[in-house]
Amino acid sequence: MDSTFPGNKDLTHEGLVWFFLMIFLSMLSLSMLTRDARKQYGAVSFGVFPAFNAKDSQGRPFNQHRLHGQLSTIIATDQVLQEDISLYLHKLSQSTSIGKKHLENLVLINHVNGSSDQWVQYLTLDELEFNKISHWRDKFFKEGVILVDQNGIIRGVFDLEDKLERLNFEAAVRGIL
Numbered sequence: 693m694d695s696t697f698p699g700n701k702d703l704t705h706e707g708l709v710w711f712f713l714m715i716f717l718s719m720l721s722l723s724m725l726t727r728d729a730r731k732q733y734g735a736v737s738f739g740v741f742p743a744f745n746a747k748d749s750q751g752r753p754f755n756q757h758r759l760h761g762q763l764s765t766i767i768a769t770d771q772v773l774q775e776d777i778s779l780y781l782h783k784l785s786q787s788t789s790i791g792k793k794h795l796e797n798l799v800l801i802n803h804v805n806g807s808s809d810q811w812v813q814y815l816t817l818d819e820l821e822f823n824k825i826s827h828w829r830d831k832f833f834k835e836g837v838i839l840v841d842q843n844g845i846i847r848g849v850f851d852l853e854d855k856l857e858r859l860n861f862e863a864a865v866r867g868i869l
Contacts, residue, residue, distance in 0.1 A: 770826075781837075803816065
């Protein structure tokens with residue numbers, strides 16, 4: 693009398709199919725994460741935006757804790773933004789505003805020089821804070837707009853002068869909101 697089950701061959705075959713399917717899906721996931729990491733966007737988390745202390749245009753303190761609860765674009769620069777980029781960010785924040793959810797545009801700058809740009813919020817950093825943020829940005833990211841989600845997690849870095857990057861940026865903002 694044969695003590696083996698008649699379906700043992702089927703179970704082995706089914707097990708192999710599942711095994712190779714899991715390997716394939718794992719490889720696909722890894723390749724997508726690698727692709728997204730090269731583009732500096734995607735499911736890969738780039739960590740938390742670093743601690744900083746700044747002053748808003750009224751001289752009130754502003755730090756990284758104020759990033760929580762809102763989607764933010766952050767630009768660390770030593771000069772005032774070009775008007776077309778600040779206007780673009782403003783229009784995008786208006787078009788994506790949903791109830792309490794909106795896009796906050798922040799520029800971390802060392803000095804403002806009397807900018808009257810009403811489209812983005814300039815936050816003034818002292819020299820030491822500005823150098824710390826600039827060094828951090830240069831070490832980990834390319835130049836561009838840093839997209840930070842409601843939890844303070846960096847979701848990507850985008851060059852808004854490139855039209856394709858603008859489309860990717862808009863898709864990322866809408867995907868998070």
